[in-house]
Amino acid sequence: MAIWSWDPLDEVEALRRQVERAFEGFGRWDRPYTRFAFLPGASARTYPLLNIGEDHDNIYVEALAPGLNPDTLEISVLDNTLRIAGEKPPISEDIRPEAFHRNERSAGKFVRTTALPVAVDSAKVAAEYKSGLLRLTLPKAEEAKPKQIEVKVG
Amino acid sequence: MKESTVPAKREQQVPDTREQTRSLVPPVDIFESKEGLVVVADLPGADKSDVDVRVENDTLTLQATAKSGLPIDPLLREYELHNYHRQFQLGETVDQEKIKAEMKHGVLVINLPKKEAAKPRKITVKTE
Numbered sequence A: 001m002a003i004w005s006w007d008p009l010d011e012v013e014a015l016r017r018q019v020e021r022a023f024e025g026f027g028r029w030d031r032p033y034t035r036f037a038f039l040p041g042a043s044a045r046t047y048p049l050l051n052i053g054e055d056h057d058n059i060y061v062e063a064l065a066p067g068l069n070p071d072t073l074e075i076s077v078l079d080n081t082l083r084i085a086g087e088k089p090p091i092s093e094d095i096r097p098e099a100f101h102r103n104e105r106s107a108g109k110f111v112r113t114t115a116l117p118v119a120v121d122s123a124k125v126a127a128e129y130k131s132g133l134l135r136l137t138l139p140k141a142e143e144a145k146p147k148q149i150e151v152k153v154g
Numbered sequence B: 001m002k003e004s005t006v007p008a009k010r011e012q013q014v015p016d017t018r019e020q021t022r023s024l025v026p027p028v029d030i031f032e033s034k035e036g037l038v039v040v041a042d043l044p045g046a047d048k049s050d051v052d053v054r055v056e057n058d059t060l061t062l063q064a065t066a067k068s069g070l071p072i073d074p075l076l077r078e079y080e081l082h083n084y085h086r087q088f089q090l091g092e093t094v095d096q097e098k099i100k101a102e103m104k105h106g107v108l109v110i111n112l113p114k115k116e117a118a119k120p121r122k123i124t125v126k127t128e
Helices: A008-022
Strands: A049-054 A058-064 A074-078 A081-088 A100-103 A108-115 A126-130 A133-139 B028-032 B036-042 B051-056 B059-064 B083-089 B100-104 B107-113
Touching (some): A049 A108, A081 A133, B036 B059, B036 B083, B051 B100, B051 B107
Antiparallel strands (some): A049 A058, A074 A081, A081 A108, A100 B028, A126 A133, B036 B107, B059 B083, B100 B107
């Protein structure tokens, strides 16, 4: 069983997500949050968006973060808390604001922390940044791996 | 540059087949540079080979397929990767022969240079 640190705001966030899921696909497609849900500006507190999966040995985390400067990425794991920080640089520094016809992509620094379901071996975490997706493989700590229990037939 | 919300009509070469209709509209930046226009689109999960940029009847079409790198189905899912699709109408000033595109870290950059005749020309004023 996973023990999560309890945060009342997490509950609010979970409720918001449930409500959003209930309305998913409803209404016009050009609604801002359905179109640009993965932007730092549109969802400032949860950037980057994460998909998390697990199997027997590992936890896999994938973050939706195109156009990052890979050198700015800072990833750390403490107990079961994962922290991802980095910067998405603007496409070019010397563009005058009036030169933009459209400016929908955002840029800036971000930090996101998330609780992992089990403790992981922080020394063996592997990270890969490919085609705008950041993929982490976090091996579970030895004591956190599920143990197979043999059933004796009497 | 105008965005086309109604897909541009294309001549049918193959009979209608079922297509994946759900697609994401990728966020773009469009700005003027010295040479012309630059279109920048975020296409996370799409590789260079997954991206299809084409110009037909003065319409610029961006299309891409995105793949997740996760080996298993995620338990917590905050986003889903779909196909990307977006179209823009090009003005007459764009030199369609010289359009170039490049892809890096899931960001597509398309350079649309202007025709020579459409570029601003500086005229020096002489004083007597």
